[in-house]
Amino acid sequence: MTEQSILTGCLNNDPVAQRELYNRYSPKMLSVCYRFAQKREDAEDMLQEGFIRVFTQIKSFRNSGSFEGWIRRIIVHTCINFLKKHKKFNESLDLAYVTDVQVKEETVPSLMMVRQVVECIRLLPIGYRTVLNLYAIEGYSHKEIAQMLDIEESTSRSQCTRAKTMLETILIKKKIIEKPAETYSLTAAFK
Known part of the structure; x- marks a missing residue:
């Protein structure tokens, strides 16, 4: 599938397109989460929360700039929110x-x-x-x-x-x- 067909499919809530998007970008995004997380389990939780946000916010992607960059920004913000929510950032700041x-x-x-x-x-x-x-x-x-x-x-x-x-x-x-x-x-x- 092309990136555009994945995006179109995700906009239409197509599970095949959603699975393809996840399979294509999750390895890179897991490494982003891993840099922020204390444990692998935390990184996996961050990744899951991040992709839920990607799928719920996909209508806000405006096709200006990199789709992967847009996903990465959501993942980074999800990591920050996860750390704040679990008070992991403030404890050691x-x-x-x-x-x-x-x-x-x-x-x-x-x-x-x-x-x-x-x-x-x-x-x-x-x-x-x-x-x-x-x-x-x-x-x-x-x-x-x-x-x-x-x-x-x-x-x-x-x-x-x-x-x-x-x-x-x-x-x-x-x-x-x-x-x-x-x-x-x-x-x-x-x-």
Whole structure:
């Protein structure tokens, strides 16, 4: 099925089209959910809630821009709402301290490193992880993040800075990267 036929079918509540849409986009969207979730079960719950929203809101897609991008935005917002609803974000926001990430060179070592970095991001406190995912991977501005998470823009910036610093420390401790030279740091790489 083409993307347009899937969209048309979903607009008509065709179960075959809905199943095709889910089968086509759920693996990528699960990896988005996995970056935000503490456990795989949470990621699967986020994915399910997200696709329910996709199917109920599909009439609002205006065919301007990427259909996958539209789905991804719904999934990201669903993840944020899930964290807020279960108070998982607020519990760790005040602490003191991507399998679908695009890789330029898909060699075995580079893919292994991406997986290791994504796993290290998942070790961050959920507040840091959420802000870092939204800023560095999803591309939202600190102003947009502040609005989504009901926090101050300065809080988003500080959480992101602390997340980068903590991630750099984790990567060094796990020997995924070497201690950066004075001219290079992971924080600078995420700017």
